[in-house]
Amino acid sequence: MAAFVKELLTWGASLLFFCGFIKHVLSREMDYEFVTCGSTMKLLNTYSSVRLHSHDVKYGSGSGQQSVTGVDSSDDHNSYWQIRGKTGATCMRGSPVKCGQTIRLMHLSTKRNLHSHHFQSPLSHNLEVSAFGEEGEGDEGDNWVIVCSTKHWSRRDKIRIKNVVTEHYLHVSGDSYGRPIHGQREVSGYPTPSEMNYWIVNEGIFIKPANDPNTGKLMHDHDEL
Amino acid sequence: MASSVSWSVVAVTVILLTEQVLAGRDFYNILGVSKSATTNQIKKAYRKLAKELHPDKNRDDPEAAERFQDLGAAYEVLSDQEKRKVYDRHGEEGLSKGDMGGDPFSSFFGDFGFGFGMKEQEQEVPKGGDVIMDLDVTLEELYSGNFVEVVRYKPVAKPAKGTRKCNCRMEMVTQQLGPGRFQMMQQQVCDECPNVRFVPEEKLLEIEIESGMRDGQEYPFVAEGEPHIDGEPGDLRFKIKQTKHKKFERRGDDLYTNVTISLMDALAGFEMDIKHLDGHKVHIVRDKITWPGARMRKSNEGMPNYENNNVKGSLYITFDIDFPKGTLTEEVRADLKKLLNMESKHTVYNGLQGF
Numbered sequence: 001m002a003a004f005v006k007e008l009l010t011w012g013a014s015l016l017f018f019c020g021f022i023k024h025v026l027s028r029e030m031d032y033e034f035v036t037c038g039s040t041m042k043l044l045n046t047y048s049s050v051r052l053h054s055h056d057v058k059y060g061s062g063s064g065q066q067s068v069t070g071v072d073s074s075d076d077h078n079s080y081w082q083i084r085g086k087t088g089a090t091c092m093r094g095s096p097v098k099c100g101q102t103i104r105l106m107h108l109s110t111k112r113n114l115h116s117h118h119f120q121s122p123l124s125h126n127l128e129v130s131a132f133g134e135e136g137e138g139d140e141g142d143n144w145v146i147v148c149s150t151k152h153w154s155r156r157d158k159i160r161i162k163n164v165v166t167e168h169y170l171h172v173s174g175d176s177y178g179r180p181i182h183g184q185r186e187v188s189g190y191p192t193p194s195e196m197n198y199w200i201v202n203e204g205i206f207i208k209p210a211n212d213p214n215t216g217k218l219m220h221d222h223d224e225l
Numbered sequence: 226m227a228s229s230v231s232w233s234v235v236a237v238t239v240i241l242l243t244e245q246v247l248a249g250r251d252f253y254n255i256l257g258v259s260k261s262a263t264t265n266q267i268k269k270a271y272r273k274l275a276k277e278l279h280p281d282k283n284r285d286d287p288e289a290a291e292r293f294q295d296l297g298a299a300y301e302v303l304s305d306q307e308k309r310k311v312y313d314r315h316g317e318e319g320l321s322k323g324d325m326g327g328d329p330f331s332s333f334f335g336d337f338g339f340g341f342g343m344k345e346q347e348q349e350v351p352k353g354g355d356v357i358m359d360l361d362v363t364l365e366e367l368y369s370g371n372f373v374e375v376v377r378y379k380p381v382a383k384p385a386k387g388t389r390k391c392n393c394r395m396e397m398v399t400q401q402l403g404p405g406r407f408q409m410m411q412q413q414v415c416d417e418c419p420n421v422r423f424v425p426e427e428k429l430l431e432i433e434i435e436s437g438m439r440d441g442q443e444y445p446f447v448a449e450g451e452p453h454i455d456g457e458p459g460d461l462r463f464k465i466k467q468t469k470h471k472k473f474e475r476r477g478d479d480l481y482t483n484v485t486i487s488l489m490d491a492l493a494g495f496e497m498d499i500k501h502l503d504g505h506k507v508h509i510v511r512d513k514i515t516w517p518g519a520r521m522r523k524s525n526e527g528m529p530n531y532e533n534n535n536v537k538g539s540l541y542i543t544f545d546i547d548f549p550k551g552t553l554t555e556e557v558r559a560d561l562k563k564l565l566n567m568e569s570k571h572t573v574y575n576g577l578q579g580f
Contacts, residue, residue, distance in 0.1 A: 031376050031429055040358045074380055074423065077354030077451040077459065090468065093361040103577070108358055155378075203425060205358065205461065206376040213265065213369035214504050 026063075031116040032208045033205045035153040037091035037221075040082040040108055041204025045070055046158050047196045050185050051079045052114075054131040057181060062119035065130035066112055070172050070185035074203065080108040084136065086143045086164075094209035095221045097110040099148040102164060104138075107131045113142035114170075116189045123175035127168050127189030141165045147193075155206070158198040165190055169197040250315025252299035260313070264304060268372050271300040272433060288502065329399040351456030360444070362434055364470040368502040368528060370436040377430050377461070380423035380452055391418035391455050423452060432463055437478070437531035440467045473502065478538030479527045491515045491546045499542070501526065507540065519544045 027200040035041070043052040050070030052088040055078050059067045071079060085091030086102040088216035097103060105114040121126070132138040146153050153159060168189030173196065174184045190197055212219050253260055256270045274296055276282075283289035302308045302320060341480045360373070393415040399409045432444050442465045450459030467475065474481040486495060492514055498506040507526050520543050527538025551562070574580045 029427070031427060032374075038359075038361055040356070075353065075451050075453070077356055080356060080358075080463075082358060108356070203379050204377075205356070206378070208374040208376065210371055210373045213366055213371040214502075216263070219363075 030155060031207060033154050033156060034096035035155060035201055036094050036096050036207050037083050037085060038093040039204060039206045040080050042079045042202045043199045044202040046198045046200055048172045048174060048185060052081060053079045054110060061122050062128040063130055065132050068129045068131050068187045069181060071189050077116055078109050081105040082108050087140060092219060092221045094207050097146055097153040097213060099146060099150055099153060102143050102145050104142045105144060106136045111136050113138045115141045116166050116168060117141045121186060121188035123186045124173040124188050127166050129187050129189055140225060155201045158200050160193055160197050161199060169199040250295055252303050255295050255299040259290045264517060267303045320475050322446045351451035351453050353451035353459035355459040356450045357464060359466040361468050363468055364473055364475060365436045367438055367467060371434045373432045375430045375432060377449055378425060378427045382421045382452055383424045383425045385420040385422040387420045388413035388417045389420045392416045435535050437466050437529040439531060440465060475528055478530050480540045483543050485545050485547050487547050488549060515544050517546050
């Protein structure tokens, strides 16, 4: 009887804590909640609590391109990614990204784009995800669709990121690397949506839409009209 | 009798003066703008005066701090549409106390030359990573200037209970093994520092795109980069990147554009308007014949110079002719021969080598 009560209390306490946590996340005051073109941010994988990361270390197998991993630390400037329009298209600075829109994610410090292709990832044997291109220009494999169910991509919501060429989701399987990037997690492309391919926007620099200096009206992408 | 009169005069003066003070400040006067100024004009005025009136720059003026506070309050009210409406109708009293009181010294606008006030750093303080990102800017914005608001969400160090190890370094330590026998080895030595934890915080920053700014120019925000547990946070820097314009090309302070005209315009002359980056029209009149590749220069119609906005570069207009396609009838050809009254001419030369 006592054990049952104890378990019930523990359950109740964790439920309350969970609700409090959710309430905190949902009610966090944000000056502007949408993710816009030109914004730079860190992407947190909600299942594994690691941030999307890249660095000047190349894969030892597969394509041999620059590797993309998941890291624990929250203060690494190599975990920043900038939102840009899809290959060949422009995206007006400050325009909110729509759910279903195709964009590119450029690694800020190396100026290479988040990329996927039909090479095998080294640990989980899913698809390899790399950082590709020069000065922000690569190829069609740099395009990713933001998968969410609302109208625009909000900083509050978990979203999925799907590669246009491979149709695989940006995913963290849980496998970690050894030297020289000990403890970093593998980031790969996974064929189906799952709890392990949810991401949420975290730290960053979010550009708000500005007004046209001549008309005073909000500057936005033309296809919104 | 006289003393009671003088006392009442003093009393009235005091009451009138107090009323003046309580009636509130003239924010438009403080900023030096007209009552119909746009928000952009107000922001520009504030920034210019903030640089001039900063107390660090006016150390021998006892009223500098108060004037700077007035400036900050004026900006806070007039740059906010709602607060400005209330102020225009009811004056400063109309605004509740809670509306004002923002820190005028905060780095809202970034560090546009506020070098004074920074201490000389004797030892090397570890610094967090710098975040440098491109900021797409249109040619219109570089011509007229603009303000871009940005939300910075980043981890901020907050005090926590207890202590932690900090400033860890490798030191050579000497150990005595026996009489006259010593051993030197490397050991990690740490200090004890108050514990910190990182809490993410949101903050609004504003970038000013100034008229005439050049591609690649950086706009810094000190300490808005990545934090460092043992030291200072790094900086956040925006790099101006001009997007391609459909009509104008910028080279330095000059602008280049192309205009296609009809064969009729080329031969008979024409008049036209070119809409400039801020909407004003550049009027062009051409009486003479215009040949393909002819170039016209309009001085003071280029980009404003960054150092001195009153000086502008030139606008260079290159004309090309839209020749009619197809074939002309025999009748039209005959008429043209008569009209143009020219000899047939066929000059052969090497065009690729400048002959």
